Amino acid sequence: MLLENLSYVEVEGYLSEKDIILIPIGSTEQHSPYGLIGTDFITAEAIAREVGKRMDILVAPTLPYGMSQHHMAFPGSVTLSPETFILVIKDLINSFLSHGFNRIVFINGHGGNINSVNVAFEQLKYEGRRGIFKLISWFLLPEIQEIEKALFGDKNGLHATPSEISITKYLRPKEFSTKAHVEKNIEKIETYWPLNKDEFKKVYPDGRMNSAPWLAKEKYGKLIMEEAVKIIEEEIRHILKMKIL
Numbered sequence: 001m002l003l004e005n006l007s008y009v010e011v012e013g014y015l016s017e018k019d020i021i022l023i024p025i026g027s028t029e030q031h032s033p034y035g036l037i038g039t040d041f042i043t044a045e046a047i048a049r050e051v052g053k054r055m056d057i058l059v060a061p062t063l064p065y066g067m068s069q070h071h072m073a074f075p076g077s078v079t080l081s082p083e084t085f086i087l088v089i090k091d092l093i094n095s096f097l098s099h100g101f102n103r104i105v106f107i108n109g110h111g112g113n114i115n116s117v118n119v120a121f122e123q124l125k126y127e128g129r130r131g132i133f134k135l136i137s138w139f140l141l142p143e144i145q146e147i148e149k150a151l152f153g154d155k156n157g158l159h160a161t162p163s164e165i166s167i168t169k170y171l172r173p174k175e176f177s178t179k180a181h182v183e184k185n186i187e188k189i190e191t192y193w194p195l196n197k198d199e200f201k202k203v204y205p206d207g208r209m210n211s212a213p214w215l216a217k218e219k220y221g222k223l224i225m226e227e228a229v230k231i232i233e234e235e236i237r238h239i240l241k242m243k244i245l
């Protein structure tokens, strides 16, 4: 069920029975020559919408921009500053709270978003807001990391991973005819974090972070996405049982 397709009358009807909403968030940032710039929001959106469909739960429009400052040396990348991103997350939550949603779950596709989203949650609690604010980053689910290990060994890396590229390949196969395919060496580089955009490009010149995106396959994407949806469904069932204090 997509919020964008309902009328406010239908939202009122939904709120008489349920108080949960899923919000997909991601980023618009380079994913190496092998992957789509929209990878992070495309994966989060597809997973959230599938969960919403199976559980009859409302899914809000996707937030396609996130905190991506370290990717800004690559054209096409867009970033919100951490301050802006925190305020956007707070405004989204406050909007949904004001209508009676009490369980606000962000389905996240981008690691760079995590710190800011957690600061937004803490700030809202500091301001006295009631309710459950939850961040689920699909790529950090332990079950997903096990599958990645089985499929890609130590070549999944941290960015432009064959895992996320596989999901986008499954969802948008036609877009890959123009992307790189050639295998390269993976240099494991020890460095510090965070990096600014120039530091990032020095350490990771083609935008990958220790990953082998050429290993991505549609069938892996289908498998990983199905598993992420199943695990998140369980997590949502758990959230639905919790009492709002």
Ligand SMILES: [Zn+2]
Binding pocket: 031, 039, 040, 109, 110, 159, 160, 164
């Ligand atoms: Zn990504």
